[in-house]
Amino acid sequence: MNISVLGCGRWGTFLAWYANRVHHTVTLWGRPGSKNLMTLTAEHKNEYLELPESVRLTDDLEEAVRSAEIILISISAQQLRSFLKTVSKLPGLKDKTFVLCMKGLEADTGKRLTQVFKEEMGAAAHVGVWLGPGHVQDFTRNIPNCMVVGSDEIGVTKKVVEAFNSDLIRFYYGQDLIGNEIGAATKNVMGIAAGMLDGAGYSSLKGALMARGTRELSRIVRAMGGNDITIYGLSHLGDYEATLFSPHSNNRRFGEDYVKGIPFHKLAEGVATVEALHHLSQEYEVELPICHALYEILFEHKETSKVLIDLFLRPVKFEF
Amino acid sequence: MNISVLGCGRWGTFLAWYANRVHHTVTLWGRPGSKNLMTLTAEHKNEYLELPESVRLTDDLEEAVRSAEIILISISAQQLRSFLKTVSKLPGLKDKTFVLCMKGLEADTGKRLTQVFKEEMGAAAHVGVWLGPGHVQDFTRNIPNCMVVGSDEIGVTKKVVEAFNSDLIRFYYGQDLIGNEIGAATKNVMGIAAGMLDGAGYSSLKGALMARGTRELSRIVRAMGGNDITIYGLSHLGDYEATLFSPHSNNRRFGEDYVKGIPFHKLAEGVATVEALHHLSQEYEVELPICHALYEILFEHKETSKVLIDLFLRPVKFEF
Missing domain, CATH: 1.10.1040.10 (N-(1-d-carboxylethyl)-l-norvaline Dehydrogenase; domain 2)
Known part of the structure; x- marks a missing residue:
């Protein structure tokens, strides 16, 4: 499956590494000028892990979104709303599944991130969350953990778990x-x-x-x-x-x-x-x-x- | 109030130290021949704390029980039943309040310690438990914690909390x-x-x-x-x-x-x-x-x- 990860910080880069490990075709996006992206482009690694050459790096948001069936988002929670205002203007979003792999609430409203998502992307957009414990340092050393995927749509939950479950991350279906x-x-x-x-x-x-x-x-x-x-x-x-x-x-x-x-x-x-x-x-x-x-x-x-x-x-x- | 602590291991000795600190008259009992008791008798301290001279040390179980209104028990959970068989034969137990300051279940029956207590001491005997977090090393350095007291009798819970609550241990009333x-x-x-x-x-x-x-x-x-x-x-x-x-x-x-x-x-x-x-x-x-x-x-x-x-x-x- 084609997967894109938006955000190339520590967790986003890990998600790209992991998606590749479970045999997806992966694109990792960082904003133009991102220092993390420049380092990854030059060295294909950061201080936590080495990215396989097959993970494609890009700063072209439209292309990263267009090419993927599931899009994982891992950016700062307080920047989610402004980021989604850009994403929502892109073409061809209708059948995409978005997964918010971030932990936070909007500071000045107290809103949950999927609420922010629906407000910016429309109520019909498909969104889930991917949460729970796990250190990048442990996963790359092959130490497993349990995580949870949730959504208002059980179909989204199942699709994401099916795409990413492995002997390294065992997912539970979130019910709330x-x-x-x-x-x-x-x-x-x-x-x-x-x-x-x-x-x-x-x-x-x-x-x-x-x-x-x-x-x-x-x-x-x-x-x-x-x-x-x-x-x-x-x-x-x-x-x-x-x-x-x-x-x-x-x-x-x-x-x-x-x-x-x-x-x-x-x-x-x-x-x-x-x-x-x-x-x-x-x-x-x-x-x-x-x-x-x-x-x-x-x-x-x-x-x-x-x-x-x-x-x-x-x-x-x-x-x- | 006269308080006796039965058992002079690390936690029992701490309980005697603490009961003294909250202004009770304290007797600490250890079984005859107990190494811990001998050390305490000789040095009035162990590796964790120094006992004030006013804490009386004894290996006379009958006297330790008779002299106290509230009796704190801190021994190995698996020895509780045989220990209580001895205690139950002592005179004048009727109005005493016992508090089990120990964590365990009877291995070969799965019974809770207050069940063991009632079986050996009679259904009318008054018993509570004193549980929760706290390191001896921290308490003696004046670092506070929260603990919980519980009983089938709310009167016992309140009596024990009232006798022992302080700015070092803040108790919650257990409800279960x-x-x-x-x-x-x-x-x-x-x-x-x-x-x-x-x-x-x-x-x-x-x-x-x-x-x-x-x-x-x-x-x-x-x-x-x-x-x-x-x-x-x-x-x-x-x-x-x-x-x-x-x-x-x-x-x-x-x-x-x-x-x-x-x-x-x-x-x-x-x-x-x-x-x-x-x-x-x-x-x-x-x-x-x-x-x-x-x-x-x-x-x-x-x-x-x-x-x-x-x-x-x-x-x-x-x-x-």
């Missing part, structure tokens, strides 16, 4: 698009919180963070019409190893550096999600104490250690 | 004794599985382990009459940081050493729990794929890596 999208986005928020606990010397509170954090997120998922058990699945809890415990996690590292006063060059994706959750908490009238604490720290500049400790030492009460 | 006991015991099983993944070089599968493991355990809790959400609370998921990710976790270490073929001197508590779960899985007719895989490895000596990988690469299916 709302829960999976919120779960995938918010694991980055829990990653920042975990990093802050690490940085403040309170790593042992990461257990309580997991138990209390999943609890409040499952409430917002239910309020939004999702299933309150989904947060405990692969897209959220299943990604905690990579996000809350790995020294490589960008979001965890961001939280740790923030507490330690180490300057950071790039905001973690979870920061935008904290802002999005602030909107969702108000819109759906659901209390999110941990997410709110992060909002106070990151957007209202309250003292991190005090906010974190107050959070975990709230008055005694029933657990659920 | 079955779920909390199963959760606390089985987190050791997940710890062994995590250690095996670490030892086999598959640490990144610990995310999938968390998502899939909690799922199967919540099914057995529900089948036993508990609430299927409890597994995601402090007693189980909340203890994952300490159990699945800490290099100090006995159960995780056991799993890692097992895979690497490093001889181990003492079976981890989770091994007995794997046996107990084997009984429960049959009794309640609930499939527990991860627990069963550990049973095959530990009791039927199947090849660890193959069993683990087969487990995570089972055929594609719906997640919940």
